[in-house]
Amino acid sequence: MKTNIHQLLTQTPLDTEVVVKGWVRNRRGSKQVAFLTLNDGSTPHTIQIVVNFDTIAEEILKGITTGACLKVVGKLIASQGQQAKEVVAQSIEVYGLADGETYPLQPRKHSLEFIRENAHLRARTATFGAVFRIRHSLAFAVHEYFNKEGFYYVNTPIITASDAEGAGQMFRVTTLDLQQPPQTEEGQLDFAEDFFGRSTNLTVSGQLEAELLALGLGKVYTFGPTFRAENSNTTRHLSEFWMIEPEMAFYNIQDNMDLAEDFVKYVIRYALQHNPEDLQFLEKRLLDEEKNKKQEERSPMPLVEKLNFVLDHSFERITYTEAINILLNSKPHKKKKFTYEVKWGIDLQSEHERYLVEKHFKKPVIIVDYPKAIKAFYMKSNDQEEVGKETVRAMDVLFPGIGEIIGGSQREENYEKLTERMTAMNISLEEMWWYLDTRRFGTAPHSGFGLGFERLVQFVTGMTNIRDVIPFPRTPKNADF
RNA sequence: UCCUCUUUAGCUCAGCUGGUUAGAGCACCUGACUGUUAAUCAGGGGGUCCUUGGUUCGAGCCCAAGAAGAGGAGCCA
Numbered sequence: 001m002k003t004n005i006h007q008l009l010t011q012t013p014l015d016t017e018v019v020v021k022g023w024v025r026n027r028r029g030s031k032q033v034a035f036l037t038l039n040d041g042s043t044p045h046t047i048q049i050v051v052n053f054d055t056i057a058e059e060i061l062k063g064i065t066t067g068a069c070l071k072v073v074g075k076l077i078a079s080q081g082q083q084a085k086e087v088v089a090q091s092i093e094v095y096g097l098a099d100g101e102t103y104p105l106q107p108r109k110h111s112l113e114f115i116r117e118n119a120h121l122r123a124r125t126a127t128f129g130a131v132f133r134i135r136h137s138l139a140f141a142v143h144e145y146f147n148k149e150g151f152y153y154v155n156t157p158i159i160t161a162s163d164a165e166g167a168g169q170m171f172r173v174t175t176l177d178l179q180q181p182p183q184t185e186e187g188q189l190d191f192a193e194d195f196f197g198r199s200t201n202l203t204v205s206g207q208l209e210a211e212l213l214a215l216g217l218g219k220v221y222t223f224g225p226t227f228r229a230e231n232s233n234t235t236r237h238l239s240e241f242w243m244i245e246p247e248m249a250f251y252n253i254q255d256n257m258d259l260a261e262d263f264v265k266y267v268i269r270y271a272l273q274h275n276p277e278d279l280q281f282l283e284k285r286l287l288d289e290e291k292n293k294k295q296e297e298r299s300p301m302p303l304v305e306k307l308n309f310v311l312d313h314s315f316e317r318i319t320y321t322e323a324i325n326i327l328l329n330s331k332p333h334k335k336k337k338f339t340y341e342v343k344w345g346i347d348l349q350s351e352h353e354r355y356l357v358e359k360h361f362k363k364p365v366i367i368v369d370y371p372k373a374i375k376a377f378y379m380k381s382n383d384q385e386e387v388g389k390e391t392v393r394a395m396d397v398l399f400p401g402i403g404e405i406i407g408g409s410q411r412e413e414n415y416e417k418l419t420e421r422m423t424a425m426n427i428s429l430e431e432m433w434w435y436l437d438t439r440r441f442g443t444a445p446h447s448g449f450g451l452g453f454e455r456l457v458q459f460v461t462g463m464t465n466i467r468d469v470i471p472f473p474r475t476p477k478n479a480d481f
Numbered sequence: 482u483c484c485u486c487u488u489u490a491g492c493u494c495a496g497c498u499g500g501u502u503a504g505a506g507c508a509c510c511u512g513a514c515u516g517u518u519a520a521u522c523a524g525g526g527g528g529u530c531c532u533u534g535g536u537u538c539g540a541g542c543c544c545a546a547g548a549a550g551a552g553g554a555g556c557c558a
Contacts, residue, residue, distance in 0.1 A: 035518075100508070102491075106508050349554090
């Protein structure tokens, strides 16, 4: 039976003959004995291999440095050193050496920027091992949650012709000859000649398609790649990221918020239960990293405590109007510390959101009922409101440290109101005929939201740069590996 | 896209007011050491000082342009 290092450390009884395969993290030694620490990705911990030179020819150890991959046959025994268990080698087979002169990773702390430049090898580091294991757990928990709640997993297209969503700049998909593109008589690019016979792009959201499926299947969710060609250079934006978009028939905005909170708590709890050692490792990493920071820039609580805090407290729910009033009465506003003016109708800026979440409530906050003027066409209008202060049933879930983690709304199901709004916003009714058909035939109240998966992974792992929570980050000017 | 900062050995960094042969720790190699834990000790090799142009007798250091990276902002998830 194949055993991994996690099993060796936690389950395998002592004095068992074992086979260990993994990559060397570190090597120490003296004349008689060498110590290798090995990791195989199954655990944040390493197992120590003891090599006595009277058993193993010293020649075999030549060239085995950090990064080498080995197969070790030996016996699992109680360690004389600080770790509980270790393996005394009986034989060693070298799968591959890693030339010390050129192998980039060393048994020392590297900067995250350096490791990012070597993203092809970073799965071998303790930090990224932990991050990617947690990422897996969260992804698995997403499916588990929705499955248990009666949702269907649906796949929406990655190549779309829709350009009505307005979620951001899009990547064009084309097979046209860019050297000599076909032109129409007016001198425009002739997309009739293109592969699909029309202009197509990578999806910026699966929401509109998910709505079609929800209005038939009831409760659905998507979990897939999403693309935005925005020139965003921040620690929380990617050009290619994974989005989770549940869409539910017969859910109003309250149901939508309840679901969002329950869902996020479920997946965080899952990671706490399934990756305690990885989280402990990352917690320690974060503490080390923040040692050099000023007190006020450090995280207010350790990682695991922060996650438990989120589970133990209900998210604060306030309306946009209430949020504006809190901000108007806040110290930074009165002392004119905000860069952006606070008044009803503005889109809340990062500094405002951060004040509400990190200073005022000190926990996750859900803001609802945003001004209609700053939100998308498909969001349901609230009734009977003061002229000039119309709102829509939109909600954002704000998390400390990363800001908006979820954006959602109840959708406008009324055909007349929807088309009126689309016309006002210059969105083509003809192109969106398929979307409007759901309102024309058997329309139903429904809601949904989108959650940026990487932002969730960021929050749970405490990683501050979103490029460090996806194996192959795509950002402006960077598509390496 | 805007603002700020950064770029010197494989990595992390130092390098004074512009001055002659550019340094340290770690990594790597060689050797020492009776079980190490960031092992330790001794020695060795290793440099396009981001690029281009300029100022100067002389530039790692000053000036200009550009590139890349980081942080923040905007856009958003």
